[in-house]
Amino acid sequence: MNFKSTFIMLAAAPLALAEYRPDAFAPIGVMGEHLHAKDQFMASYRYMNMRMEQNFVGTGSVSDGSVLADFMVAPADMDMEMHMVGFMYAPTDKFTLMAMVNIVELSMNHHRRDGLEFKTKSSGIGDSSINALLGLWEDNGGSLHAGLGILLPTAEVDEQDFIPGPGETRLPYPMQLGSGSWGIAPSLTFKQHHGNWSFGAQTSAKIFLDDNDEGYRLGNKFEFTTWAAAPINEQFSVSIRSTFSGWGNINGEDNDLLSLPVPTADPNLRGGSKLDLSLGLNFFESGTKTSAGLEIGKTIWQDLDGPQLGSDYWITAGIRFSW
Numbered sequence: 001m002n003f004k005s006t007f008i009m010l011a012a013a014p015l016a017l018a019e020y021r022p023d024a025f026a027p028i029g030v031m032g033e034h035l036h037a038k039d040q041f042m043a044s045y046r047y048m049n050m051r052m053e054q055n056f057v058g059t060g061s062v063s064d065g066s067v068l069a070d071f072m073v074a075p076a077d078m079d080m081e082m083h084m085v086g087f088m089y090a091p092t093d094k095f096t097l098m099a100m101v102n103i104v105e106l107s108m109n110h111h112r113r114d115g116l117e118f119k120t121k122s123s124g125i126g127d128s129s130i131n132a133l134l135g136l137w138e139d140n141g142g143s144l145h146a147g148l149g150i151l152l153p154t155a156e157v158d159e160q161d162f163i164p165g166p167g168e169t170r171l172p173y174p175m176q177l178g179s180g181s182w183g184i185a186p187s188l189t190f191k192q193h194h195g196n197w198s199f200g201a202q203t204s205a206k207i208f209l210d211d212n213d214e215g216y217r218l219g220n221k222f223e224f225t226t227w228a229a230a231p232i233n234e235q236f237s238v239s240i241r242s243t244f245s246g247w248g249n250i251n252g253e254d255n256d257l258l259s260l261p262v263p264t265a266d267p268n269l270r271g272g273s274k275l276d277l278s279l280g281l282n283f284f285e286s287g288t289k290t291s292a293g294l295e296i297g298k299t300i301w302q303d304l305d306g307p308q309l310g311s312d313y314w315i316t317a318g319i320r321f322s323w
């Protein structure tokens with residue numbers, strides 16, 4: 001069968017067979033974007049790194065010096081690394097279960113008003129989730145499914161590190177490993193495959209339902225992402241994606257952070273919204289049902305309650321095995 005007729009056949013194939021094209025999966029940074037055929041399993045690993053290196057107030061960046069005019073300590077830059085392990089299983093063609101666990105590694109550099117610089121770090125298990133994905137519709141290469149996740153409070157939110165001056169200290173909100181709260185995560189995903197290209201869109205939210213052990217609740221998060229992809233041969237596809245996200249300020253506060261003279265300890269300087277553009281590469285090998293993906297994203301606009309460190313660029317790489 002030649003290349004062209006393969007795609008004509010797959011464009012009309014049901015969802016389970018549509019996996020046999022390299023753009024069948026969304027870009028690797030999109031979660032919960034596919035269902036599996038009955039009795040199919042999948043294990044996945046993703047690595048993500050987000051780099052933040054500029055403080056923002058509203059849509060404009062501000063210098064560390066101007067942050068230091070109001071605070072004794074300014075966050076200078078931050079690296080947020082995540083290792084995400086996922087597992088999927090489909091009891092039926094219309095229903096897929098998905099579990100995800102994250103390991104988080106955070107590191108932040110700071111400038112103090114007197115010129116001293118210091119770094120804080122934290123790492124450990126982040127938030128986890130259990131998700132149900134339900135197929136609502138599929139026809140001619142198009143599909144729509146809904147997701148509902150339960151967010152589990154597996155992340156520690158009392159991480160500490162050494163800070164020059166006060167010594168061993170509770171770290172501010174963005175250096176904690178997750179929400180530490182129960183929550184729900186609804187989503188809706190649409191995908192359409194054509195002969196030589198495909199596109200999709202997903203809207204999703206994270207809604208936190210209770211205060212964590214330190215007496216606060218992270219702001220709810222909303223995301224809308226849309227992508228287009230095209231196979232470049234039988235194993236590789238390329239994609240372009242835009243993602244708009246918004247998240248609220250913190251409800252309540254951690255009493256141990258009240259005296260820290262740094263914007264990251266203020267529960268009202270955590271909200272914001274941003275727009276990211278990303279380029280992706282997907283690989284799919286139908287013999288071993290192994291897929292891999294790489295996505296590199298750049299934040300092109302953000303509006304932050306600040307001073308708050310804004311995202312600069314991010315990278316997600318992952319590999320998935322199904323059987």
Ligand SMILES: [Cu+2]
Nearest residue numbers: 034036042088
């Ligand atoms: Cu899967």
